[in-house]
Each structure stands twice: as C-alpha cells, then as structure tokens.
Amino acid sequence: MQLNDLRPAEGAKKARKRIGRGNASGHGTTAGRGTKGQLSRSGGGKGAGFEGGQQPLAMRLPKLPGFTNRNRVEYAPVNLSRLEEKFADGDIVDTASLIAAGIIKREYELVKVLGNGEITKKLTVKVDKVSASAKAKIEAAGGKVELPC
Structure with missing residues (x-):
C-alpha cells in the first residue's frame, strides 16, 4: 500500500450543500429559505x-455612573502609626527608607503621610505630601517635614 492509495472510508466525506445554484441542484430559487417572511x-x-x-439585557442593566479622571494622581497612604512602629528616633523617612521598612513596594510610588x-519620635519626613494633621503631630514631637522631597 502506498500513500497515494489511501482513501477516506466510504461515506466519511460529504459534499457541502451548494445553495442558490439553480433549480437542478435542488436548492435553487428560494435557496432553502422558504417563501416570504423576515427569514427569507x-x-x-x-x-x-x-x-x-x-x-x-444590555438595555436593562444600569450604565456606569460618573467618569474616570485621566489626570488623577494616586498617592500611597502611610499613617503616622506605621512610622512610629517602623522607624527609630532621629531617622529620615523618605521613599528609600519606606521601601526598606516594607511600608511601600515601589520606589516611583508617590507617598502621602x-x-x-500618634508619634513620639523625632523624624525627618521627606515625602511627596503630608496632611496638615500629620505635619502638626510630627512637629509637635520635635521632628520636621521637608516638602517636596
């Protein structure tokens, strides 16, 4: 037996229905769609x-409200309680030290304290933003805030 002798089994291959190719084909004129009506x-x-x-369903569901501001600036929030537990007295708090302490993940992240x-340690905070209440507490503890870094 050669490759050129191979044939598919009898009845395994069926010719496709060629519709709209004349009445002699058995599928001419209306091409199997019947007469008249939307589907014809x-x-x-x-x-x-x-x-x-x-x-x-697409019309029953509510549409999304509002919009997304493309110019929004996201800050990684850091609370004073985290600075109190992770840093020693007299430390400098900046992006690099926050990454080392495991508080933030990426160096290009903007940080807001x-x-x-509460905070009792004298820290020098050099981050992108500090809230008014955080600034007051840091300065009350003897630390200082330097903006922007």
Missing part, C-alpha cells in the same frame, strides 16, 4: 441579543 430576506432575522420583544495614630 437578505439581512433578515433577529439581531444578536434580541429577546423576543422583551427589553434586552496621613495623621492617623
């Missing part, structure tokens, strides 16, 4: 998502 027309039938006249918690 070109472009006829229901669209995707048509639900039998019921309000379609928030006033949640």
Whole structure:
C-alpha cells in the first residue's frame, strides 16, 4: 500500500450543500429559505441579543455612573502609626527608607503621610505630601517635614 492509495472510508466525506445554484441542484430559487417572511430576506432575522420583544439585557442593566479622571494622581497612604512602629528616633523617612521598612513596594510610588495614630519620635519626613494633621503631630514631637522631597 502506498500513500497515494489511501482513501477516506466510504461515506466519511460529504459534499457541502451548494445553495442558490439553480433549480437542478435542488436548492435553487428560494435557496432553502422558504417563501416570504423576515427569514427569507437578505439581512433578515433577529439581531444578536434580541429577546423576543422583551427589553434586552444590555438595555436593562444600569450604565456606569460618573467618569474616570485621566489626570488623577494616586498617592500611597502611610499613617503616622506605621512610622512610629517602623522607624527609630532621629531617622529620615523618605521613599528609600519606606521601601526598606516594607511600608511601600515601589520606589516611583508617590507617598502621602496621613495623621492617623500618634508619634513620639523625632523624624525627618521627606515625602511627596503630608496632611496638615500629620505635619502638626510630627512637629509637635520635635521632628520636621521637608516638602517636596
């Protein structure tokens, strides 16, 4: 037996139905669509998502409210309570030291210190932003805030 002798099994391959190729083919004239009506027309039938006249799901669901500001600046929030537990008296708090302490993950992250918690250590804070309450607490503890870094 040679490769050129191989044939598919009898009845395994069936010719496709060639519609609209004349009446002799058995599928001419109306091309298997029947006569008249929506489904016989070109472009006829229901669209995707048509639900039998019921309000379609895409129209029943609420649309998204508002918008997303493309110019929004995100800051990584850092509370004073975290600085109190991670830093010693007299330390400098900047992006590099915050990464080393495991408080933030990336060096290009913008950081804002928030006033949640108490602070007793004298820290020099050199970050992108500091809230008013955090600045007051840091300066009350004897530290200082240098903006921007």
